Structures are given as structure tokens and as C-alpha cells.
Amino acid sequence: MTYSVAIAGASGYAGGELLRLLADHPEFEVRTVTAHANAGQALIAVQPHLRGYAHLTLQETTPEILSGHDIVFLALPHGASGAIAAALPDDVLVVDCGADHRLEGADDWAAFYGGDFHGAWSYGVPELPRADGRQRDRLVGTRRIAAPGCNASTVSLSLAPGIRAGVIGAGDLVSVLAVGPSGAGKSLKAHLLASEILGSANPYAVGGTHRHLPEIAQALRWAGAEDPRLSFTPVLVPMSRGILATSSAKLAPGATPESVRAAWEDAYAGETFVQLLPEGQFPRTADVLGANTALMGLAVDLHAGRVVVVTAVDNLAKGTAGAAVQSANIALGLPEGLGLPVNGVAP
Numbered sequence: 001m002t003y004s005v006a007i008a009g010a011s012g013y014a015g016g017e018l019l020r021l022l023a024d025h026p027e028f029e030v031r032t033v034t035a036h037a038n039a040g041q042a043l044i045a046v047q048p049h050l051r052g053y054a055h056l057t058l059q060e061t062t063p064e065i066l067s068g069h070d071i072v073f074l075a076l077p078h079g080a081s082g083a084i085a086a087a088l089p090d091d092v093l094v095v096d097c098g099a100d101h102r103l104e105g106a107d108d109w110a111a112f113y114g115g116d117f118h119g120a121w122s123y124g125v126p127e128l129p130r131a132d133g134r135q136r137d138r139l140v141g142t143r144r145i146a147a148p149g150c151n152a153s154t155v156s157l158s159l160a161p162g163i164r165a166g167v168i169g170a171g172d173l174v175s176v177l178a179v180g181p182s183g184a185g186k187s188l189k190a191h192l193l194a195s196e197i198l199g200s201a202n203p204y205a206v207g208g209t210h211r212h213l214p215e216i217a218q219a220l221r222w223a224g225a226e227d228p229r230l231s232f233t234p235v236l237v238p239m240s241r242g243i244l245a246t247s248s249a250k251l252a253p254g255a256t257p258e259s260v261r262a263a264w265e266d267a268y269a270g271e272t273f274v275q276l277l278p279e280g281q282f283p284r285t286a287d288v289l290g291a292n293t294a295l296m297g298l299a300v301d302l303h304a305g306r307v308v309v310v311t312a313v314d315n316l317a318k319g320t321a322g323a324a325v326q327s328a329n330i331a332l333g334l335p336e337g338l339g340l341p342v343n344g345v346a347p
């Protein structure tokens, strides 16, 4: 069967990555692409790397133009997708790459985003370990999916296995991330100018202010943490794509290096797109560029009494568009990895 697909926000980074991945999907066909300021332009005038879509023109982003497809991917700034999604038919599979439908709590939404609260949809990180199974189970058959924040999914995948297994505590979690500027989207922002970031590492949202904190806490509660406490610091570094998240947590009483490694091995056994590296090996962002793959390395620091997890993700692939397509495959009952690359681009 061929599913007809519309992509809103196709002129942006996340929309562009959806288009790149869907070009290789045997059952999804992108028929409509929309934008905002760029509406009216040929898609390849705005996304010149997507030569296979020379036949598509960017249209206005309205519910009328997006209706009439089997699947709608929304890759719009947060706050812009809630109202559009609410106007789409219930039987259409809608996947929101923005934050509008990620959080269960209206208070969290008000504190970190503001504006109308639209309620939570099935969270699109299939491999995420939960106390009662895996997030994948909640995606089967759904018609509404909230794709994750890229930093949030990277940190949640890093820490949830240890929390679920009880081998780390959740009261003293620390994550420091090296992130590329494409995570902030394509629109002009002074702090992302090449002159500001080339040759420099720039921290931002330091000290408990980042919007992904409630999203990570929610995922860690699903894994079994009662009241997770995370210190989270992203640092912009000069690489166009990629996240390298170094997370650490206190070893739980009685946990051993063997029981710790077993927790992560159990969590991701059999997973294609989340892979734990052998002992002593740690990933680089270069290993996952263009891939729908999260690579993870794990160490137990007995002197510090902490577990350290290093995870590399391509923010636009596994961090957004890949997670969106993988989750859509699950919702529709298709093979989960259909159309998705496990291999990266190197060097």
C-alpha cells in the first residue's frame, strides 16, 4: 500500500530531514509540502540537496491543504502545530515534531513554554524503557504521535535503563551535552551566527532553565523514578549536526559494574537503532551522522561512585525525523525500520 504524506514546515531543518528519509521509504509518498515565509517557492529552491523532489512546490500551511492525506508530519515552531493538528481528521496519522503534544502536565507546559496547552500524545521514542515495558507498546495503532525533543530523547535513553533496573539513583543526575546549532532550526538567530560559534564552545540554558527538563523528567518517571533531579547543561559546539550527551548518576547501594552493564544490555537487547557499545568503547557524533541510530558507551567509576553514559545521536535523524518515521511505522503496523538508515555518513 502507498500512504499519501503531507509535510508542514518542509522548508526547515526537521522538515528537510523528513523529506530526505522518506525518499527511501517504500510505502510513504510525499505529495504535499507546506511552509510559511517560503510558501510559493519550489521546494528544491529552498532545500537544494533534495533533488528528488523537483516536482513539489511549497504551499501555505493550512488544515485544508494538509487534509486529504493518510499521514501529516508537522515540523513547525512549537506553539504553531496545536491548532492545526486539532483541525485535522481523527483517522489521519499526525506526527508532531514540535513540543506542543509532548508534556502530560499543563503546569510544566505553562512554566517552560506558555500559551495554549494541547495535551499529550503518544511519545515517539519507541526504545525508551518504561517500568511497565517499552514506549513502543504505546505507539501501536495510535493516530497521534509527539516526536521527541532531540536533547530530551538522548538523555532519557541514556538514563532510563539504570533507573528502571534500580542500579542508579534518580536524585543526583547530571547531563552535559555538546550540541550542533541545527538543533535550533534554520531561522536567523544572533547567537548562532558563524562568527559567534566557529572556534568556540558556548553554553546556554544553564541552571535548570532548558525546555527539555520537564520532558526528560516525565520519561524518567515512566522508567520508575519518583522525583528525578537532573542538572542539564547544553553547550553549542561548531558541528552542523549532532549531540554528544555525557550523563552521570550515583550508583545505587549494592549495584556492581556487572549489574549496571546488564541493565543497559537488557534494555536495548535486540534493538536496531539504539546500540550499547562494548566495554571501554565510547561513541563520537561522527559515527551517527545521517543515521537513525543512537550509540551509547557506559562506564562505572567506582572511585566517584557514579555511572557514566555517553550517547551520540544525530539531532535531525534519530533525534527528530527518524524517530518520527520509526514511530509512524509502528503506529501503522509496518516493519519498524522501514526506510530508515542504521548506517551513518563518514568521514
Ligand SMILES: NC(=O)C1=CN([C@@H]2O[C@H](COP(=O)(O)OP(=O)(O)OC[C@H]3O[C@@H](n4cnc5c(N)ncnc54)[C@H](OP(=O)(O)O)[C@@H]3O)[C@@H](O)[C@H]2O)C=CC1
Residues within 6 Å of the ligand: 008, 009, 010, 011, 012, 013, 014, 015, 034, 035, 036, 037, 038, 039, 061, 074, 075, 076, 077, 078, 080, 097, 098, 099, 148, 149, 150, 182, 183, 184, 185, 186, 187, 315, 316, 319, 320
Ligand atoms: N532542529 C532539530 O534538531 C529539532 C527540531 N525539532 C522541532 O521541529 C520543529 C521544526 O524545527 P526546525 O525544522 O529545526 O525549525 P526551522 O526553523 O528550520 O523550520 C521551521 C519551519 O516552520 C515554518 N514556519 C515558521 N513559522 C511558521 C508559522 N507561524 N506557521 C507555520 N509554519 C511556520 C517555516 O517555514 P518558512 O521557512 O517558510 O518560514 C519552516 O518550514 C520545531 O518545533 C522544533 O522544535 C525537534 C527536535 C529536534
Ligand SMILES: CC(=O)N[C@@H](CCC(=O)OP(=O)(O)O)C(=O)O
Residues within 6 Å of the ligand: 078, 097, 098, 099, 148, 149, 150, 151, 152, 179, 180, 181, 182, 183, 184, 212, 234, 236
Ligand atoms: C542548539 C539548540 O538550540 N538546540 C535546541 C534543540 C531543540 C529541540 O530538540 O527541539 P524542540 O524545540 O522541538 O524541543 C535546544 O537546545 O533548545
